Amino acid sequence: MSQESFPIDVNAESSIQSSSSKARSQAITRLLRYSALRLVALFFTIVVGVYVTVLIANMGGHVDDIRRGAIRENVVLAASLDPEFRQLPDEQRTAIIQERVAIQERRFGLDQPFIIRSFVYLRNALTLDLGFSEGLSSDSGSRLVKNIILERLPSTLVLFGTANLILFFVSLFLGLSLSRRYGSFFDKLVLAMAPTSAAPGWFYGLFLILIFAGLLQVLPFGGMVSAPPPDNPLEYGLSLMRHMVLPVSATLISAIFITIYNWRTFFLIYSSEDYVEMAKAKGLPDRMIERRYILRPTLPNIVTSFALLLITLWTGAIILETVFNWPGIGQLYFRAIGIFDTPVILANTVVYAYLLGVTVFLLDFIYALVDPRVRVGEGSQGR
């Protein structure tokens, strides 16, 4: 009936359709431009962050030591491969090595003032080109810091990727359904449980290990797959999942109540907005109100709050992996601390900066996708 009384509407709709392809391409350009700008900005922040890390590390000359160690190792290696060199007497050999090390140190600029060196270090750190570790080695036997870290990165990503995806969707769904059932028993339960999120994941991990591995003996104490690792990919996957149950649950327990609580509150605030009341008055079905009038306008904020949560979870990963003996970069970090392996500690800090940067960028990108202001071109200067 409304269409009959307002025939102009039909015209308007067709005109919108004809220009929609143009609008879409414009929106994509804006989206790309926004993302590119964010990427540049984030890269710049990562550079500054890593530079600060390098500065802190080198206040005690630790980066210098890494560089000197790497140079010496290379020189000695090159010299020992030379058959003529091996026949020389001891003193002469040391003298030659000393000389070559000095030349190399000059070549790499170790005799230059710190301000210049610091930028060289910055480049090395950004490319994870931090030479050889002092004690740790990768499972394949490499002692290159880059290899050690890259080898362990997938395990960390599997564990925290899974935990965070579950956390995101479960809490979103439950938050929405609780906001509908405001005041119910479950609502009050979540409210009462929210303070438990004050403790980090590793803390609940201790309890979970105690109960499920220690007392009930149904799940493993730690590790990523059973030893020896199964050859069959299916069995490998099952074993991996069995080992993932406890660490993932620990992460979930520590974060889920507060996340549900926040989103429930958030949805409740937004569901009392005038336009929602208006939609209700129009008699739209609940699902549609939820999707179009509550969820849609709040998505940017949801994404932002999730970004903050991820940042805290990443840093908590170091201890969670240690507690669960999970062979990721967090546990590597812990081991590197134990034996004062400077290059690995430094590289790990840089990797964490990257991880945070990538997380923030991905969420910024999703933010751009869901925030109409970016597509229409208003909010292109960022949050």
Add this chain to the structure above:
Amino acid sequence: MNVIAARLRQIRRYPSAIFGLVIISLLLIVAVATPIFIPYGEAVRLWRGGEDMWAESPRNAWPIWYNWFRSEKLPATIVFDSADGDGETTLENLSADTREARFIYEFDFPYDDFPPEMILFSKAEFDEKQPHVEMTWFTPDGREIRAGEFSPGPSDSFRFAQDSRLQRRLERSTGIDDILVEEGMFDDPEQEGLQVLKGTYRLEVSALLFEEKSNVDVTFVSYGLVHGIAGTDHRRRDLTIALLWGTPIAMAFGLIAALGTTVTTMSIAAIGVWFGGWIDAFIQRLTEVNNIIPLLPILIMVGTFYSRSIWLMLGLVVVFSIFGLAIKNYRAIFLQVRELPYIDAARAYGANDMRIIFRYLIPRILPLIIPQIVTLVPGFVFIEASLAVLGLGDPILPTWGKIIQDANSQGALFNGFYYWILEPAVLLMLAGLGFAMVGFALDRIFNPKLREL
């Protein structure tokens, strides 16, 4: 201020907040009382004093109240020290220069399990001739077992478990091969297998002194499987001291960090908003960079490379948390407050910038930061614990996190020493819950938008 006080009184309406307040008060009382009754030096001595300090405590013993929940009672530690006048001591002259000192220690053993270790410590004074010590063990059923002999040096110990002749004698007397000495001494031979014979045991120690000035003091320790209020760790240390001293440290760390961070963040946000321009932009960019810098890894780096002092860590935590995401929230609020008419009024009467910031802008949002401070405390308490769990705890002070780290590195969960992890964990949990509960209630009181929900 009256408004704030009136709002605070509303907390009575939240039972969980009352519960939280009770927990916080108890923790604060412990935090204040501990340094008074166990001064810093004494605590450090008790925790890091060396082996002698803890020699008379068992290794990895459960807390004493663990027995209340068990039908089979675990043995407690039994100590007789002749220097303290425990037991019966007699001195007898056998000949001109030979005397015999007899120490009789009688004790009740009502437990269902065997002690893990038995040691006789001795301190002897002599010039040339060492005294000679012989021990006899009397069981409740009237058996008499020669329990070893040795000639003690100035400071010596006799471990019953290492006496192989005693072990063989006990094998014969109980009829069980490869029996442990501690088990054999308390086993009931009438029963099949290992079974504790309950009743009164007696250890007689006879020391022959061959010099006029010679003297000997002996201490008999039958180690328990339960010990003290909090149990002991792998180095025989009583956990009570660490749990008690962990409280003031955790409280101080959490409260100082939360207060310092919030107040500084708020002031910086206010200054940025008020002056605007490049100052505001600089603060904004700094916040973004700071978000990319991972706090815990930086703390770890500083901890490994420079110093593990808890106060340095505290300072770093505050510095890195100042430019946190809270600054954006405060900024948003200050941007609104700046436009209010009373600020214009202040400017009209000629108030300078600092006066406006600290007397007009900041007081306006004080109610908002009260829940913020309380909610932040648990996070910082757990940061301290996290660092300790990574082995970067303060090198001297005992803290909750360091107990967890000790326990974890000794495989406490795997070996079944659950108390070792549970005690500090429960305290951490209580601290975290207490502050979080109060913080939640305060948030609802001071945030009217939440209160309606």
